[in-house]
Amino acid sequence: MTNDLLGRHRAVLPDWLALYYEEPLEITHGEGRHVWDARGNRYLDFFGGILTTMTAHALPEVTKAVSEQAGRIIHSSTLYLNRPMVELAERIAQLSGIPDARVFFTTSGTEANDTALLLATAYRRSNTILAMRNSYHGRSFSAVGITGNSGWSPTSLSPLQTLYVHGGVRTRGPFASLSDDAFIAACVDDLKDLLGHTRPPAALIAEPVQGVGGFTAPPDGLYAAFREVLHERGILWIADEVQTGWGRTGEHFWGWQAHGRNGPPDIMTFAKGIGNGMSIGGVVARSEIMNCLDSNSISTFGGTQITMAAGLANLTYLLEHDLQGNARRVGGLLIERLRAVAAHVPAVREVRGRGLMIGIEITKPGTDEADPQTAAAVLEAAREGGLLIGKGGGHDTSALRVAPPLSLNVAEAEEGAAILENALRSIP
Template sequence: MTDLYTRHKAVLPDWLALYYADPVELTHGEGRHVWDAAGRRYLDFFGGILTTMTAHALPEVTKAVAEQAGRLVHSSTLYLNRPMVDLAERIAALSGIPDARVFFTTSGTEANDAALLLATTYRRSNQILAMRNSYHGRSFATVGITGNRSWSPTSLSPLQTLYVHGGVRTRGPYAALGDAEFTAACVADLRDMLGQVRGGAAALIAEPVQGVGGFTSPPDGLYGAFREVLDEHGILWIADEVQTGWGRTGDHFWGWQAHGQAGPPDLLTFAKGIGNGMSIGGVVGRAEVMNCLDANSISTFGGSPVTVAAGLANLTYLLEHDLQGNARRVGGLLIERLRAICAQLPAVREVRGRGLMIGVELVRPGTDEADPEAAAAALEAAREGGLLLGKGGGHSTSVLRIAPPLTLTVAEAEEGAAILERALHSL
C-alpha cells in the first residue's frame, strides 16, 4: 500500500471509488499512453472516463490553454467572453438543432441538471421519463433519474421518474425479439405507460449508448420512434451525449443521429471529451426552451475562458483530422478483433459497441449470470500487461469498457487487443 493511498483514505470519503487492489497514480501522458509514479507506461483504453478524447498532452490544446491562461483565467458569465461565444457558435452549428442556444457548465452532471431544470420549467411538470440501466450524474436531481442501482445511492428525488424499456438490447423482457419487434414492443410499452399516468411528463432523457451501463444501446431508430409518441404529448427529448458526442461512435457525430428520423432532440447535453481533460460541459437546445427561465441565472465557472479555449482547440483538431472517421475505421477493426478473440471464451457473453466505444460483458461460464469478479480480475490482469480499461454494467460491474482517445492507431488497437486477450485467457 502506497503512502499516497494511505493519505487518500484518511481524507477522502469511502464511496470515492478507486480502480485496482493497488491503486495507480498517473503522473503524465502523451498520445494514447500514460505513465505511473513508478515510471511504468500504459496504453490508455479509457481516457479518464472517455474524457481525454483526442490525445494526452495534445500540443494544440496545451498551447491554447497556456496562451489563454497568460491573458485571463477567469471572468464569469457576467462579462462578455469571446472564447465562450466562439465555441458556442461552433457547437450550435454542429448540434443540428435549429436556432440553438448554448449554456456552458463544468461537468456532465451539471449539464444534465441544467437540462432537467429547463425541461421541467418549460413544461411545468416535474415528471421525467428515463431509461432503465441509465446513468446521468451524481447530483441530487440526476441521481433521481439514474436507472442503474449501483450508481443511485438514494431513492429521494425532487422529480417523479418513470423508467422506460429499450436501452438494453440483449437483456430484459424483449431481448428475444428481432430488432423491429423489439422497437415496436418498447414503443407500445411507452404508449401504455403514458396512458396510465396522471399529468404530462416534461421530458424523456436518454443516452444513445449507455455509458456506465456497459455500452449498451437499442436498435437504431428506437429513440426516433419514441419521439413520434413524445410529440403527441408535447414531451421534450433530451439526448445525453456526455459520452457519445463528438464522433466517438464513428458512424455519427452525435449518438442521436442513429435515431434521427424524427429530427434532432429538443435539448442535447455534452461534456467530457470536448475539453480533452479540461472541466467543461453544457446544454444546447431550441431557443424557446433554453430561454424559458424567468429568474436570474449565471454560471461562475461555466464557460471559463481557459476551458473553452481548450474546447475550441480540441474541436478544431478533431474536425480537421477527421477523428470521427478514425473512430469508425480503427474502432471497427478493434471490435472485430475482440469478437474473434472472445468467440471461444465461455466467460464472455457479448462484445458490443460502435466506433471507439466497446463493451466486453463477462458472465459465469455456462450461464447468463453477470460475473463482476471476473471483470475485476481481467481489469487487474490487463493493467499488469500494460493496458488501462474501464468497468461498468447494469446488473453489476461485469462489463469491460473500452474507449481510447480517438487518435488511436491500428497498431495500438492491435497491441491493446493482444494484451486483453492474454488477460481474458488468464481468468
C-alpha cells in the first residue's frame, strides 16, 4: 500500500518535493508525542511535522475546538468581522511585547515573511534587505531571495537586493575562534562596514535560532548590538520567530528576548506551532508600520475561523500548562544527555541548542568537513529504532534536528536519547 502511494506521489508531484527516508513513511495518526505509520509501526516523534505539532498530537482541547467551530462556520474571509481572529490577535499582540501592535494573519511562515518584507520595503521605501548567512525564510519568490542557504534557494533572481551579514553561526566562519564578546564586536564592525558601502536598507531579517540551518545561533546579545546600529539609521529589525516562538527555546517565550536589551523587534513573524498543525502564520508590527500600505488588501484564508479556534485553544493550553517551563526543564536534561553521548562519537562535531530545539552536527571525524551521508544514515537508524527526527544545516545538510512537542516528559526524553545513542553509535 505504501509503495503504491509512493509511486502515485512521484507520478503527480514535483521531483523537488523532498521525502525523508529511503522508504518514505505514510503517517496515519498520532497521539501525544507518538505517531503511527500505515504499517502499524509506532514512533516517538521528535520533529513534530517540522516543529509544527507544538503541544501534542490529537490534543483534545484543540480537536474539540476545531470540531465545534466546524459545526458553526469554517470560513468567511477577512471581509467580515471574525471573533476568533480578533481574540487571537489580541492575545498575540499582548504577548509580542511590541507597543501598539497590529496583527495580520496568513496561512504559513513563508507568507508571513513575505508580508513582513512588503511592509518593511514600503515603510522604508527601499528594496535592500539585510539577511543572515545560513538563513532560511520560506519558499516564495521574495523569501528564497533572502535565504542565505544555497540548498534552499533555487534561484538568484529576486525582487530584492539582499546583503548577507555575519553572525548566525557561532562555531564556523572567520570569527569562530573569538570569544563571545569579541565575536559580537567583529560582527557589528562587519555590519557597519557593509552599511558604509550600500544605500540604506529597509530591514534586517533574522531568525534568533536558525532552523533549517541546523539550529545554529549567535551569542546572546548579538541582535541587540545590531539593533543599536540599525536604529541609528532608521533600519527595521524583523525577527523571524516561525520556529523559535511560543516558548520552544525554554528560556524565553520569543527567541528575540535573548537579544532584547534594546526592546522588541519592529516586526515579528510567526507560524508553525501556534496552530498545532492547522495552517496559521502571521505578522506583528507597530501600528505605524502595519498601516503604512496605501492600498486595500484582504486575506481569503488567513485568519479563517477554524484555524483561529485551533490557535486559541492551543495557546491557552500552552500557557496554562507552562510548556515553556517544560521545554526548559526537559530540554535541558535532553541536551545534556545527548552531549554525554556525543562525547564518545567522533563524528559528532557539536551538540547545540536550547530548550526543545537541539541540533547535532555530523562531520567526518577529526575535521570540520560536513558528512551528509552519515547524517542521513543516523536519521535512518533512528527511524529503525522508533524515533523520528529531522535534518538540516548550511553545510550539505549534515545536522540532525531534534524538536519534540513541548509536552515531552522525562521518560520520553530518556527513551528518545537512548534511541539516538544507538543510532549515533551505529556509525561505522
